[in-house]
Amino acid sequence: MTAESVPPTAAPAPTDFIRTIVAAHVAEKRYSQIVTRFPPEPNGYLHIGHAKSICLNFGIARENNGRCNLRFDDTNPAKEDVEFVDSITADVKWLIAGWADHCLGFKPKGTHPAKVTSSGQPDYYLAAVNPGPDSEPFFASDYFDALYDYALELVRRGKAYVCDLSPKETEAYRGAPDKPGRNSPFRHRSIAENLDLFQRMRAGEFPDGARTLRAKIDMASPNVWLRDPLLYRIRHVPHYHAGDKWCVYPLYDYAHCLSDYLEGISHSACSLEFVPHRALYDWILEALDLPRPLPRQYEFAKLVPSYMLLSKRNILRLVQEKVVAGWDDPRLPTISGLRRRGIPASAIRCFVISVGVTTFNSVTDIAVFEHAIRDELNTLAVRRLAVLKPIKLVLTNLTPGEVIECNATNDPQSETPSTRKIALTREVFIESDDFAEFPPSKYFRLKPGGEVRLKYACIIKLDEIVKDAAGAVTELRCTAQLDTRSGQSNADKKVKGTIHWVSVTRCLDAEVRLYDRLFTVPEPGAEEDFMKVVNPHSLDVVTAKLETSLAGAQPGDYYQFERLGYFTPDAKDSTPGQPVFNRTVSLKDTWTKLPAQS
RNA sequence: UGCCCGAUAGUGUAAUGGUAGCACAAACGACUCUGACUCGUUUUGUCUAGGUUCGAGUCCUAGUCGGGCAGCCA
Missing domain, CATH: 2.40.240.10 (Ribosomal Protein L25; Chain P)
Structure with a gap:
């Protein structure tokens, strides 16, 4: 192979503090395989912030001959829906295509964790397979049986109890960050009574909110997440994936660490706000005395690009108040929006990889993203x-x-x-x-x-x-x-x-949508009301004159209109022979920036 | 006024205790049938104060500033 034929994927693998830890674990052979996971909750669309997590988790997998499982963290039946399962799965596949598809971990369709014997102890395990017609992503809701079983074990070990405190009382008993909490009056129930009550919770004998299962840790801990955190709550609501089998549902902290364990995850990377949860993550796994190597949680800073709003809640508001035309509006930082805008997956990957992985909360200049887009499109676009x-x-x-x-x-x-x-x-x-x-x-x-x-x-x-x-x-x-x-x-x-x-x-008239940033300030999320800083000129629609060869343009094609910028046919509104174009990004322009122009 | 985490050019990110680099941005120049691309040059940095050390961005102490934590959300 000559130097010229080295593929661009031969770029040096990124290094960061998490990869350094992984490398050390590989060296000491702590795990039989490096397995990461991407665990979205199916309650919204993926955005570019998720792309960072995807690139980290799949990147670690591909660099270590490992695996990255796609797992839906669906323990809250009130909020989740299949609609999001489908869009998230599609977005993940699109984002990693040609880069880490071979690492994507699915499971055989319909399977649940199997009860196995590991190191002489009973255990649950669910191994990954390659995506295919008979496979599907992982779902935390497929672990409800195993999770329930582990909860029973926690009760038997005297490490969990059924608490009858109301939500308000629970909050009051928890205390405050600077004030210790008080023990629940139900903290010292007998194991037998806890077992009976928890089974009856599951059987549907109590109404929503009547009782919870709680870990028995330390109500005086300076870490509020260790003050007897809730493990299960009662919700008489059917689950989009698990059906109507359950009326008790596990909470995130309980479900997540065990889901990681069940899948044989080695490294569980999440964002910084979960740092205080790590002690609980470890406590639950250690309390169960599990036979296989335990996963560990590592936290990194979220991606916050300037001029973008990333939280699902805020994006939802932009959609609901019709500031944008939907979740896939090309002005939105959703993966579907970016794709529709004409941004290649490779550009998103280059961008998030170039930003790095640290524990420092920062704002990334949108110019870095635009540079990555232009850099990729310069090669890809006709x-x-x-x-x-x-x-x-x-x-x-x-x-x-x-x-x-x-x-x-x-x-x-x-x-x-x-x-x-x-x-x-x-x-x-x-x-x-x-x-x-x-x-x-x-x-x-x-x-x-x-x-x-x-x-x-x-x-x-x-x-x-x-x-x-x-x-x-x-x-x-x-x-x-x-x-x-x-x-x-x-x-x-x-x-x-x-x-x-x-x-x-010899030309073709076509609608061309000139998109610009959605906000007028670099940090719309820091505004008292981001609606007040929406850019009124974020979309300018023109009827352009195109050379006739563009009549055959298809969604997914990348074009550079010379001296103007990069454009792509809109995937929704184009019709055969009559494309509608979206401007992905303009070309860099050192002329109109000159003061003489103002 | 409890606990935890963090701080390196404008922005982001590197640096076994040993010359503070890189990318983006900015400025200037070369090239140009894209004022793009490419190439070259340049500007700008270790939060503060002490301490350890021959030597500190790195280790220690204190402070300052910023972030996080009290959902039966994830």
Whole structure:
């Protein structure tokens, strides 16, 4: 293999504090395999913050020949729904496609953890398989039997008890961070009574909220999560996945650590707000005296890109109040929104990997994301000509029916670029921004008496500006210097400016959606009300003139409209032969930033 | 006013106790049939005060600032 043929995936693996720990565990052979997991709750859509967790967990798996299980953390039947299971699964698959698909852990359809014997002790275990027609993601709700069994064991060991305190009383007894809690009056029930009561809770004998199962730890602990945390609550609600079999449901802290254990997870990475929960995570696993190596929890800082709002709750509000058109609105940082916007999965991965993994809460400049997008698209996107805000230009030395074929490059970044033919005709559209009757200094574009090159065609000179009665420019009359075309005698003639264009008679009208950031401030989440800082110009819809070859554009195709930016056909509103384009991101522009422009 | 965590250029992120690097951003320049890309140059940094040490971004102490924790949410 030559140096040139090394695939881009050969980029050095990232290093961070979690990977350093994993590497140490690999060296000491602590686990038989490195297994991570991505555990979303199916109560909303995935966003770019989740992408960080996905890249970390799948990244660790692929770098260590391991596995990363997709597991739905669905222990709250009131909030969860299959709709989200489907969208989350699709988003995860899209995000890791071609990168870590081989690490994705599913389970055989319909299976639950099997009771096995490990190290001479009874145990539960559910191994992962590759995704396929007979497999599905993991669900914490498939562990309810095993979890119930472990809860019974905790009771038998005198480490859990049934508490009859009401929600309000429970809160009062818990105390405050700076004040110790008080023991529940039910803390010293006998094991037999606890067993009986817990079984009757499960049997449905008590109404919602009447009793809970609690861990017996320490009501005076400075860590409030250790003050006899709730393990189970009563909810007479059917579960979208588990059906109506249960009326007691485990809480996150109890379910999560054991779900990790059941799947043989080695490293359980979560965000920083779970740091105080780690002691509980460890306590539950250790209290059960389990036979296999225990998973451990590691916490990292969430991704917070500037100008974005990431929490599900806030995104939901933007959707409900119709600030955006839905969960997959291209202005939203949801994975489905980013995909619809035209951002490649590889760009999302490059971005989150470049940000790194630390324990420091930070805000990442959106420019880093935009750079990653442009960097990927520069290689992936096919070049086309399009005019967003057209103004007519007449080449007076061409006859009305004359067609001059020009060769345009599709992929200038390729080592073996291909070309296509585009038609130069007497009348063309150019970008209205590319003409100025009274140009500022250093204006390289079309101006009175000036010359520019029409990209892939020839140099033209502006002779005359035609205006209507109101004084608005209606037409620019120019002379084409046909000997400056590629291959002609004067082809090497230099002019300072080159502009894009589209033939008036050979073009396609199309709706183009120009998206901009959704908020006007870098940290909308820090605002008293983020609705007040919504960018009123986050969407500008224009009817653009496109070169005809764009009629066949399909969703999933990436284009660069030269000198403008990257565009992709909208996956929802495009129809065959009539694409609607979304602007993914503009090209970097060092001209309009100049002070002369303001 | 309890406990836990954190702090390195504008932003993000590196640095077995041994020359503070990298990326993005910004500025300037080269190149250019995309004012893009690419290439080159430059600006800007270890929160504060003590201590240990030949030597501290790194270890210790105190402080400052920031974040988190009292759902029968996850």
